[in-house]
Each structure stands twice: as C-alpha cells, then as structure tokens.
Amino acid sequence: MSPKGSLDKDLEKIVHVEAAARSVTRGNVSHGIAILFLGLSGLLAITVTGASTEAAIIVFAAILGGYMALNIGANDVANNVGPAVGARAMTMIGALVIAAVFESAGALLAGGDVVDTISKGIINPDLVPDPNVFVWGMLAALLSSAVWIHLATFIGAPVSTTHAVVGGVLGIGIAAVGFDLVNWHVFGAIAASWVISPVLGGVIAALFLAFIKLNIIYREDKIAAARRWIPILVAVMAGAFAWYLSVKGFKRFWKPDLTTLLIIAIGSFTVVYAIMKPLVRRQSEGLENRNQSLRKLFHIPLICSAALLSFAHGANDVANAIGPVAAILHGVQDGALSAKVTVPIWVMIIGAFGISLGLFLYGPKLIRMVGSKITKMNPMRAYCVALSAALTVIVASWLGLPVSSTHIAVGAVFGVGFFRESFTRRSKRRQELMQRQRQSRLGEDSPPVDMKPAHSPEEILKRKLVRRSHFLTIVAAWVVTVPASAALSATVYWILSLVR
Incomplete structure (x- = not known):
C-alpha cells in the first residue's frame, strides 16, 4: 500500500475518534445540565415550602417531577414537530425553539390550576386507608412512569406519557390496597384508546x-390546482385548531358549548381562507409546474401547526409531571386525600421548564425517528399528519372516546406510509402521468415514449415505505407501557414500604 493510502486511512481513523469524542462530550454536557436542573428543582421546593419534618419528601417529589418533565420533553414533544422537521419545512434548531416556547406557554398559560392527579379517576383516593400510603404511592407511580419513558426514549420509541402515568397509578393502587381500588370501567376506556388513537389518526391522515x-399532485396543472385547494386545506386546519385549542388548550378558564365551538371554527375557517387565497396566488407566481413547487406552499402552514400542537400539548401533558407532585404536596401538608388539588405556581414552573429543557437536551433523537426514520416525509405528508392530530382529537371528543395525542400523531405517520405503499402498488394513473411528463421533457415532436413501469410488480410488492423494525418496536412499546409501568410502580412501592 502506498504511503498516501496509509496516511489517508490514519487520518480517517482520527476523524472517527474525534467525532466519537464530540458525541460523548455532548452527552456528558446534557446529563450535567439535566442533573443541575433536578438539583435546582429540589432547591426551589425547599425554598418555597421551608424546612419541616416532611421537607425530604417534598424535595424528593420535586426532583421526580422535574425528572418526569425532562422525559416528557425528550419523548412526547417529538410528535408535534417531527413531521415538519422530516419534511424540511423547519430546521432542527428552529423546531426546538418553537416547540420549547409554545410548550412552556401552553403549560403556564393554559396548563390548568386544578389537575386530576389520580389519572382520570383510575383509582379512588377515598379507599386509601392512610395519607402516608397515598403519598408514597404517588412517589412510586411518578418514579416508575418516568423511568419507563426514559427507557422508551433510549430505544427510540415514542410512547404515551399519560398511559405511563396510568400504569404507575394502577400498579400502586393494586399493590397498596388491592384490585377493588381500581375503577375498571375507566381503565377499560383508557385501554380502548390504545387501538382507537393510532387507527383513527392513521385513517384520517391517509384520507387527506x-x-x-388526486386533486393537486397528479393534476396536469399543479399550480392551478394548488391555488384552488391549498387555501381550503389551510382554512380547514385553522378551523380544526381553533376548535382543538378551545376544547383542550384553554379548558383552564373557558369551557365553550357546541354552538360557540361551531361559530369559532367556521369563523376561523372563513378568515384564514380569505387571507390564504391571495397569499397562495402570490407565492405560486413564477413557480414551475412540479411537485417541488407545491412543497414550498405548505411550509408556513406546517410551522404554524407545529407551534399550535406544541401549545396544546404543553397545556395538557404538563399535568403528567406536576399532577402527582401537587398530590404529594397536598397529602404531606394537609394530611388529606383528594382526587383534585390546586397546583402551586412553583410546581408549574418546574413542569414547564423541565419539558422545554428535556426537548433541547434529548429531543432530537425522537424528532428524527418520527420525522424521517419511520417513513419518508415531505411537506404534504407532514401536513396530513398535523391536520389528522387536530381532527382526531375533535372527533374523539365528540364521540366521548379517550385518545392519546402520541398514538394519534405516530399512527398518522404510519397511515401516511402504509397509504403510500398501497398507492404505489395500485396506481396506474401514476405511471401514465410519469409517461406524459417524460414525453413533455423530450418534446411533443419526439417519438412516443415506450414507457415501462419504473418497477416490476414483484419489485413494487417488495417495497416497504414504512420501516417494519421501527413499526414493530413502537407498537410493542405501546402495548407494554401500562403493564410495565404498573409492574415498576408496584416494585418501587414495595421497596419504599420496606425502607420508610
């Protein structure tokens, strides 16, 4: 081998070592910042509540709440911005900033000062014989659910943080009192959402x-079709998000009736359509009649949808981190049990800041998973995922069905990918259009193109546009989230009962 070849190989090894060292260093810095945040959470708790005989429990609860918030940010927020990042409508840094700002705003402005700490009524605190049992049980539930989400993030599986909390509460309820403590009717409704959420989200995304x-991409004049339909589609999204935020985002201080919701949705649709119609026309002027031009017209709607989804998520899921902490604080200080408690502002701050910090430190891994590794995204597909998330929540709320926002968003990604597989196999129109486009590029006077299919039927059947390994990993994580969290919670509660 020549000296030059040896030198190149040595330099390549050095580059790989440097890259590995940078990766390890970044990981250590992230862990250090996370540990510092947990320490500050405990310090804030002792500063606000003061020294007392229960101070150690309160500090421990605050640290666990911060740990849970970090894990929510690392895992759950990816569903809101992942598709937009995968479609290259947003950069990773831009997505992190937008998600952090709107998650925090949603948590602090509309997070709710009264939180159902017993996870949607899955256990009845009146049946708990001793407040101390309740407090230690909530500590076990919070720790176990946070550990499970941490593990799911490590393996690259977006899971429902609400289901993790449900499992944790279920486990300590059974371990502390027995099966009679569990409201099995409520648990059954929550379990139904494991199937309802992803299927409904996937179907709605595939339909859009x-x-x-059919109405834009495969039309002869794509730009004219886009001018007609994109304002309507964006207006539909605006109406859906107006309804979504009215029902979910502002429930802390406003609960509108059905008539009011319809007026808000229709009004938002009308206003946004009036704005988008001339805007799309101006944006489309001079664009070529190709798919790449269409993608540009979906960028702004995608950014807006990511921001709105993050706001609604912060308003709803911050309760998974702070609810148990508020319950523990209430049980320790008042010595009473209650299904609903008021959340102090300092606890809300820990939850809101922890979600944003977890997103920045550990969120990119799951954002890449949701945005590009399950199936390839472009702005049109990502738009369908975002719109499906809002519409599915509306439909489920109207039908009275419990759903998971995580399962909806990831189910929508699956739905888009599986629809593409099916469409690729069956679409003769697509092959005909490709033939016309190729003939157009060659010129009308050229001999007719003998267009052969881009792929043989056997090759098309083998094409998997959804990565099956990721699909199976995520579905398996969904199935075991509640039982795994319950088993962890019961084990932790048993250990704590021995040492306390």
Whole structure:
C-alpha cells in the first residue's frame, strides 16, 4: 500500500475518534445540565415550602417531577414537530425553539390550576386507608412512569406519557390496597384508546393524503390546482385548531358549548381562507409546474401547526409531571386525600421548564425517528399528519372516546406510509402521468415514449415505505407501557414500604 493510502486511512481513523469524542462530550454536557436542573428543582421546593419534618419528601417529589418533565420533553414533544422537521419545512434548531416556547406557554398559560392527579379517576383516593400510603404511592407511580419513558426514549420509541402515568397509578393502587381500588370501567376506556388513537389518526391522515394526491399532485396543472385547494386545506386546519385549542388548550378558564365551538371554527375557517387565497396566488407566481413547487406552499402552514400542537400539548401533558407532585404536596401538608388539588405556581414552573429543557437536551433523537426514520416525509405528508392530530382529537371528543395525542400523531405517520405503499402498488394513473411528463421533457415532436413501469410488480410488492423494525418496536412499546409501568410502580412501592 502506498504511503498516501496509509496516511489517508490514519487520518480517517482520527476523524472517527474525534467525532466519537464530540458525541460523548455532548452527552456528558446534557446529563450535567439535566442533573443541575433536578438539583435546582429540589432547591426551589425547599425554598418555597421551608424546612419541616416532611421537607425530604417534598424535595424528593420535586426532583421526580422535574425528572418526569425532562422525559416528557425528550419523548412526547417529538410528535408535534417531527413531521415538519422530516419534511424540511423547519430546521432542527428552529423546531426546538418553537416547540420549547409554545410548550412552556401552553403549560403556564393554559396548563390548568386544578389537575386530576389520580389519572382520570383510575383509582379512588377515598379507599386509601392512610395519607402516608397515598403519598408514597404517588412517589412510586411518578418514579416508575418516568423511568419507563426514559427507557422508551433510549430505544427510540415514542410512547404515551399519560398511559405511563396510568400504569404507575394502577400498579400502586393494586399493590397498596388491592384490585377493588381500581375503577375498571375507566381503565377499560383508557385501554380502548390504545387501538382507537393510532387507527383513527392513521385513517384520517391517509384520507387527506389521498385527497391531495388526486386533486393537486397528479393534476396536469399543479399550480392551478394548488391555488384552488391549498387555501381550503389551510382554512380547514385553522378551523380544526381553533376548535382543538378551545376544547383542550384553554379548558383552564373557558369551557365553550357546541354552538360557540361551531361559530369559532367556521369563523376561523372563513378568515384564514380569505387571507390564504391571495397569499397562495402570490407565492405560486413564477413557480414551475412540479411537485417541488407545491412543497414550498405548505411550509408556513406546517410551522404554524407545529407551534399550535406544541401549545396544546404543553397545556395538557404538563399535568403528567406536576399532577402527582401537587398530590404529594397536598397529602404531606394537609394530611388529606383528594382526587383534585390546586397546583402551586412553583410546581408549574418546574413542569414547564423541565419539558422545554428535556426537548433541547434529548429531543432530537425522537424528532428524527418520527420525522424521517419511520417513513419518508415531505411537506404534504407532514401536513396530513398535523391536520389528522387536530381532527382526531375533535372527533374523539365528540364521540366521548379517550385518545392519546402520541398514538394519534405516530399512527398518522404510519397511515401516511402504509397509504403510500398501497398507492404505489395500485396506481396506474401514476405511471401514465410519469409517461406524459417524460414525453413533455423530450418534446411533443419526439417519438412516443415506450414507457415501462419504473418497477416490476414483484419489485413494487417488495417495497416497504414504512420501516417494519421501527413499526414493530413502537407498537410493542405501546402495548407494554401500562403493564410495565404498573409492574415498576408496584416494585418501587414495595421497596419504599420496606425502607420508610
């Protein structure tokens, strides 16, 4: 081998070592910042509540609440911005900033000062014989659910933080009192959402993608079709988000009736349509009649949808971190049990800041998973995922069905990918359009193109546009989230009962 070849190989090894060293260093810095945040959470707790005989429990609860918030940010927020990042409508840094700002705003402005700490009524605190049992049980539930979400993030599986908390509460309820403590009717409704959420989200996303393909992408004049339909689609999204935020985002201080919701949704649709119609026309002027041009027209709607989804998520899921902490604080200080408690502002700050910090430190891994590793995204597909998330929550709320926002968003990603697989196999129109486009590029006077399919039927059947390994990993994590969290919670509670 020549000296030059040896030198190149040595330099390449050095580059790999340097890259590995940078990766390890970044990981250590992230862990250090996370540990510092947990320490400050405990310090804030002792500063606000003061020294007392229960101070150690309060500090421990605050640290666990901060740990849970970090894990929510690392895992759950990816569903809101991942598709937009995968579609390259947003950079990773831009997505992190937008998500952090709107998650914090949602948590602090609309997070709710009264939180259902017993996870949607899954256990009845009146049946708990001793407040101390309740306090230690909540500590076990919070720790076990946070550890499970941490593990799911490590393996790259977006899971429902609400289901993790449900499992944790279920486990300590059974371990502390027995099966009679559990409201099995409520638990059954929550379990139904494991199937309802992803299926409903996937179907709605696939239907919108089919509509976009047939009415915009595969039209002869794509720009004219885009000018007609994109304002309507964006207006539909605006109406859906107006309804979504009215029902979910501002429930702390406003509960509108159905008539009011319809007025808000229709009004938002009308206003946004009036704005978008001339805006899309101006944006489309001079654009070529190709798919790449269409993608540019979806960028702004995607950014807006990511921000609105993050706001609604912060308003709703911050309760998974701070609810148990508020319950522990209430039980320790008042010595009473209650299904609903008031959340102090300092606890809300820990939850809101922890979610944003977890997103910055550990969120990119799951953002890449949701945005690009399950199936390839473009702005049209990502738009369908975002719109599906809002519409599915509306439909489920109207039907009285419990759903998971995580399962909806990831189910929508699956739905888009599986629809693409099916469409690729069956679409003769697509092959005909490709033939016309190729003939157009060659010129009308050229001999007719003998267009052969881009792929043989056997090759098309083998094409998997959804990565099966990720699909199976995520579905398996969904199935075991509640039982795993319950088993962890019961084990932790048993250990704590021995040492306390």
